[in-house]
Amino acid sequence: MSRLDIAGNLERHVVRRTFPFLTRTGACRNLFGPVDHDELKCELKSKLREISERDQTRWNFNFDKDSPLPGEYEWQEVSSSSTPVFYQDSIQNGRTRIVLPIPVTPHKNNSATSECGLQNALVSCIGEKDVVSSGSVLCHSSESNQENRSDTLNAGKTESLTPLFRRQKKTSAPVLSGSTSTQITDFFSKRKRTFESKNIERTSQHPTSPVPVEQTPRKRMR
Amino acid sequence: MAQECSLQYEPVAEIGGGAYGTVYKARDKESGQFVALKSVRVQTDQNGLPLSTVREVALLKRMVLFDHPNVVKLMDVCATLRTDQETKVTLVFEHVDQDLRTYLDKAPAPGLPEGRIKDLMRQLLQGLEFLHSHLVLHRDLKPENILVTSRGQVKLADFGLARMYNCHMALTPVVVTLWYRAPEVLLQSTYATPVDIWSTGCIFAEVYRRKPLFCGESEVDQLTKIFEVIGLPAEEEWPDVSIKRDNFSPQSPQPITDFVPDISEQGAALLLDMLTFDPLKRISAFKALEHPFFQED
Incomplete structure (x- = not known):
């Protein structure tokens, strides 16, 4: 019986190994002919331009240059202090919003708290030239994500960041002067996985065998 | 430097x-x-x-x-x-001229009459019930995101794409206000529509007080301030999160009227239903609209 099992497993294993190969050839058929990506891009751009022009006419406003045009709507530029905060311009980077008052955990991906989101927002607010310099200063800690941090999570407060936020607090918002106040991350248990150990883990997995360990013996039996 | x-x-x-x-x-x-x-x-x-x-x-x-x-x-x-x-x-x-923040700032000294508060809250909950019934979470409800027209009509704003922090706010700690944030969000637990009800509760109290109810400076501080009013929740209510309950000192619930003295009895009952720690036990927008607070007089 155990023999049968092994045979069955082997068979399944063979099927599993050949299956993707077979489907790949099947699905690779080109049903609609080659796509001219440049042409497509061009068409889409002209379509967008068309839409933009329609918008511009509808609202008699040049959305690209932020300038009113004569027409049905009487545009006026008002100070944002005289209008609800809601109408103020904003920046979107992925789905991220700022959650922590002092950025602590940089997430590279689309996760919630995002130091990097803030920095990208900063960066994108600025324009072209300064981006590189200030961006690199601010974002250098984002190179390693939270997972492979070797130190505590609060290490996100790098020297270049802390003064910026501290100063902000002292100058513009005396109400929130609690720069020494406890961070939520103080309450997290320390991660045991360090950068080094994770690296070892990663390299120790044989790069050419994506098959889970338990299946390796079966493979040998072949 | x-x-x-x-x-x-x-x-x-x-x-x-x-x-x-x-x-x-x-x-x-x-x-x-x-x-x-x-x-x-x-x-x-x-x-x-x-x-x-x-x-x-x-x-x-x-x-x-x-x-x-x-x-x-x-x-x-x-x-x-x-x-x-x-x-x-x-x-x-x-375009609406003012938000609830300005509206409250402008309110004359004794504060808003309860009839007016009831009307504001009913409209707020109706908007919220609409969003929730379409599976939309607001997630950042606060007086700045609630517009009030000159005729006293309440309009929820700043959800979806419109809800994005702006440059200015990203740089000042004021914007990332935690004051209206539900405990489950502060604890980084899972969350759903009840988060908006929590915020509504905070706003409800603020409409009476004309100043915010919980003004925390950090997540932990915010939670501490919350527990000072509603009491430290029981161990079984605490979600499975990395921030542990024993990081907070034991507190018993305080009478809500100590913090919102002008509120009526029914109002206080509704407020407590909104400021319930356990999101599953927190009142829904739909249920809140049926609350006796809105039925009386």
Whole structure:
């Protein structure tokens, strides 16, 4: 019986190994002919331009240059202090919003708290030239994500960041002067996985065998 | 240090120098209605506009079709390609002169009469019930996001794509206000529609007090301030999160009327239903609208 099992497993294993190969050839058929990506891009751009022009006419406003045009709507530029905060311009980077008052955990991906989101927002607010310099200063800690941090999570407060936020607090918002106040991350248990150990883990997995360990013996039996 | 300072402050100054600081608003000569523009600069990659943004726009546009009286009206969405890295999306909204923050600031000394409060809260909950019934979470309900028209009509704003922090706010701690944030969000647990009810509760109290109820400076401080009023929740109510219950000192619930003295008995009952720690036990928008507080007189 155990023999049968092994045979069955082997068979399944063979099927599993050949299956993707077979489907790949099947699905690779080109049903609609080659796509001219440049042409497509061009068409889409002209379509967008068309839409933009329609918008511009509808609202008699040049959305690209932020300038009113004569027409049905009487545009006026008002100070944002005289209008609800809601109408103020904003920046979107992925789905991220700022959650922590002092950025602590940089997430590279689309996760919630995002130091990097803030920095990208900063960066994108600025324009072209300064981006590189200030961006690199601010974002250098984002190179390693939270997972492979070797130190505590609060290490996100790098020297270049802390003064910026501290100063902000002292100058513009005396109400929130609690720069020494406890961070939520103080309450997290320390991660045991360090950068080094994770690296070892990663390299120790044989790069050419994506098959889970338990299946390796079966493979040998072949 | 001074050098470092100028290096880091420069970009901020440039934001101020740009279009930031002003808002475009217009009057439709025909209808006399006001509209205002809110532009959102979306950062794009080689795949163009992120799918999430496309979905958000689709959602916003779908919500418009219902034309709910308590949700700010979105008139149009206009996209312009800036660069390969940035697409500017301009949202054309109906313009409302003030938000609840300004409305409360302007309220005369004894505060708003309860009848007025009831009306505001009913409208707020109706807007929220509408969003929730369409599976939309607001997630950042606060007086700044609640518009009040000159006729006293409440309109929820700043959800979906419109809900994005702006440059200015990203740099000041004020914006990332934690004051209306539900405990489950502060604890980084899972969350759903009850988060908006928590915020509504905070706002409900604030409408009476004319000042915020829980003014925390950090997540932990915010939670501490919450527990000082509602008491430290029981161990079984504590979610499975990394922040442990024993980090907080034991507290028994305080009478809510100590913090909101002007509230009626029914109002206090509703407020407590909203400020319930366990999101599953917290009242829903739908149920809240049926609360005796709104039925009396």
